[in-house]
Amino acid sequence: MIEAAMIWNEPNNKSHWDPEVDPDWSRYADTVSRAGAAIAEANPAVLRVLGGMSPIDPMWLKRMEGHGCLDAVDVVAVHGFPLDWNLWSIHEWPAKLAEIQAVTDKPVWVTEVGVGSFGAEEVQVFGVEKTAELLIGRAPRIFWYSLFDLPQEWGATTRHREAEGSSYYRHFYMGLIRADGTPKPALDSYARVAGEMGLMQWFHYHDPRLDDAVEWMRRLGTRKLRTGLSWADSFRPDAIGWFDRQMEALAEFDVTVTFCFTPEHLGIQPHHSSAAHEPQAFADFCAWAIDRYAPAAAVTPPTTVMA
Template sequence: MIEAAMIWNEPNNKSHWDMEIDPDWSLYADMVIRAGKAIRDVNPAVTRILGGMSPIDPHWVKRMRGHGALDAVDVVAVHGFPLDWNLWSIHDWPKQIGEIEAVVPEKPVWVTEVGVGSFGAEEVQVFGIDRTAELLIGRVPRVYWYSLFDLPQEWGATTRHREAEGSSYYRHFYMGLIRADGTPKPALEAYGRVAGDMGLMQWFHFEDPRLDDAVAWMKRLGVRHLRTGLSWADSFRPGAIDWFDRQMEALADFDVTVTFCFTPEHLGIAPHHTSAVHEPQAFADFCAWMIDRYASARAAPPIARTA
């Protein structure tokens, strides 16, 4: 059920990686190298993805090459939100892709998050889907729309900036095709026209009550490709494996790109989910464990946790 594994999420964005601890990303690159090897050793058929960058930055990709991280992945991924956060036009998507292709021509580029929020006007989101589809479907091998559901405001967004972003922070809660109360937005119909060619990116929180509804909606829309996450931090919660098993079983009918990220506080150099870790092999071991459990190359039942 896992066709690809992404090694962290937006590692060049301070909302997801603490650059004060790791200013040159050498610690992150070490994690990529170890995790890439671990995933390959368990199942060489799983595509390994360098954590989707945001902002799109060819200089950061060159830095990753210098650290040797590109040798441990098969795909380079980008995230873009030109009508909400990025300081470039939505019409510049081909240019943004081309800048990354120019510095890493030997690997495909996937767009593993692209989205347009309805914070300002729901009609803008409809335009965003239509224009994104025109520009990216057929231009890159994979495109994932973020997201299916609005983030409930009472949950809060995973970001270091929070209200300091001003109105930009509140855009986090309007990126879905379906409102937090379960009612569809106009953009849902527009997405449905391209769902077979444009995947969805949907985070599921620990024991997320929206899981079954998400699966029903995705099947109704004709979604084939899904990107989601398995949280390293959540793996230490009581009942984590029951939740992971339930989540992955529910998603078994989709081609899943799973994102491995979020540092357990007790393993970080700082006690925060964005921190680099004291023992990077521990993250690689988590990745290997998840691939072995949900995408093993062996015809075997899921393994039990040993550590």
């Protein structure tokens, strides 16, 4: 079932939200306010999550508060990759959480945390175990990124792709399972904490890995999953058929669904990270998805989220 809806992905990261058309994030704040209201109207029991910030930045969160959009969400979220992309130590995780907890009274979820095997698979083993030690008990939701490696032939959804150098290529090594379907050593480490640390896994349009993901999560004992429904994909042929199949396959898990990615023809700039000309169109997509996949009668408000 859908227990939460996240409004965009890493909006303070220029790979996922365009600072050229929205330098002060006021367009994003308006998008959040509209989408949050639409989600609440469709089903007030679904928790609304502010798009996970990356980098972790309390000043950015205060800016969002100043724009008034935090009234439209129930949870704020952070993303962290200290051994791959962030310029801080993995040991700083408690302090990074505390920075955000100090400036908001809303629960703080870690909706993406990961360590890749780009340099060595042994580093990922350490990363899973240390992350679990530092975060379990400190955040109500933790989602490990990710279950599967991204196949290199698919490409990573970033704005500048290969021009980002090794930062781009690290995207292909974040999974606990290699692109050929074989498990990495870190999968055993994750299995020991799967009941307390969920998974974050993007599924591409008609992703052939969907059924395998479900089987792996059952085997591992994972109960909580974060994934996405792409606004841009909603304009593809048979989009509803794919969305239906994806959400039906994931129905047994507690899902945080992320709504993001602007269709090229609706963006101020023609790319996925652009603000939309009409943010209400994005809010309408969020409302449609909640009404279809989490109708009000089907979702019971969680009792432990505020712990």
